[in-house]
Amino acid sequence: MSFNLLKGKKGIIFGALDVNSIAWKTAETIHAEGGTFVLTNAPIAMRMGQIDELAKKTGSKIVPADATSEEDLDNLVTQSMEILGGKIDFVLHAIGMSVNVRKGRAYTDEKYDFTTKGWDVSALSFHKVMQSLYKADAMNEWGSIVALTYMAAQRTFPDYNDMADNKAYLESVARSFGYFFGKEKKVRVNTISQSPTATTAGQGVKGFNSFISYADKMSPLGNATAQDCADYTVTLFSDLTKKVTMQNLFHDGGFSNTGVSQEVIERFSE
Numbered sequence: 001m002s003f004n005l006l007k008g009k010k011g012i013i014f015g016a017l018d019v020n021s022i023a024w025k026t027a028e029t030i031h032a033e034g035g036t037f038v039l040t041n042a043p044i045a046m047r048m049g050q051i052d053e054l055a056k057k058t059g060s061k062i063v064p065a066d067a068t069s070e071e072d073l074d075n076l077v078t079q080s081m082e083i084l085g086g087k088i089d090f091v092l093h094a095i096g097m098s099v100n101v102r103k104g105r106a107y108t109d110e111k112y113d114f115t116t117k118g119w120d121v122s123a124l125s126f127h128k129v130m131q132s133l134y135k136a137d138a139m140n141e142w143g144s145i146v147a148l149t150y151m152a153a154q155r156t157f158p159d160y161n162d163m164a165d166n167k168a169y170l171e172s173v174a175r176s177f178g179y180f181f182g183k184e185k186k187v188r189v190n191t192i193s194q195s196p197t198a199t200t201a202g203q204g205v206k207g208f209n210s211f212i213s214y215a216d217k218m219s220p221l222g223n224a225t226a227q228d229c230a231d232y233t234v235t236l237f238s239d240l241t242k243k244v245t246m247q248n249l250f251h252d253g254g255f256s257n258t259g260v261s262q263e264v265i266e267r268f269s270e
Contacts, residue, residue, distance in 0.1 A: 006234065007035075008034065010037065010089050011030070011036075011084075011090035011092070011237070021199050022226045025229070026234070033238075037058075038060060038063050039058075039060050039061070040065045041095075042067065042095075063079050063080060067121065067125035077136050078136065087139060088143060089143045089237070092233060093126050093147035098118040098122070100114045101161050107158070119165070122166035130173075130181065130189070133145075142187070142188075142239065144187070145189045146192060149167045150193060151252065153248075170191065174189050174248070189245055189246060190244060194229050195252040195253060198212060219254050220258065220261070223252070
């Protein structure tokens with residue numbers, strides 16, 4: 001059911017790789033709610049994914065951009081405003097990767113060139129995106145910028161590796177840049193701390209499927225799905241949440257506030 005929550009709103013969506021990705025589901029939901037947008041991803045990710053299919057389905061244009069490149073991002077912002085016919089109302093940052101995880105390096109045996117690359121893609125890119133938007137004065141007043149994160153930024157999940165550090169940095173950027181964007185542009189900036197979700201990127205984490213099952217048993221409402229996250233993101237892009245900013249918003253079925261669940265207790269009972 002559509003409520004036209006985003007009718008007339010225009011935005012940019014980073015990270016729609018394939019049908020399993022949260023950004024893909026969010027793009028479909030934004031489209032259903034009346035929003036229009038430009039899709040973007042790094043050229044290599046575009047070759048790996050099916051973004052052309054999403055663009056066709058939603059009537060959207062694609063502007064390739066490396067989110068670690070200031071030049072690419074400045075060009076993306078300029079082109080997006082030209083394509084959409086004006087300033088931007090919403091931006092979704094849904095990109096992240098760890099080279100250390102991909103290469104099987106343990107947290108206690110990082111290759112720091114890998115660490116730096118992962119940090120640049122997963123975390124510093126969020127600052128670069130916002131800086132490009134800020135300097136171009138590209139956001140409409142009461143616009144909304146959202147990035148996806150995970151609770152490993154606050155708690156230790158051994159196999160999440162250096163992505164935990166990247167997410168902690170990402171969340172700090174949201175608070176810090178959120179202050180300036182709010183004070184000077186009346187734009188809100190938040191992060192959504194999502195349940196572990198069966199995306200293509202998530203599958204790279206060791207033991208991920210087992211952890212999804214554990215999190216589901218620990219969460220009173222069960223894990224939030226990619227579609228659930230898309231729906232929640234739409235509310236943050238809508239005019240119903242104008243005064244929500246600089247927040248890390250847990251969207252995890254109650255996992256973050258549950259010490260132990262009855263299901264887990266029973267699993268370890270004799």
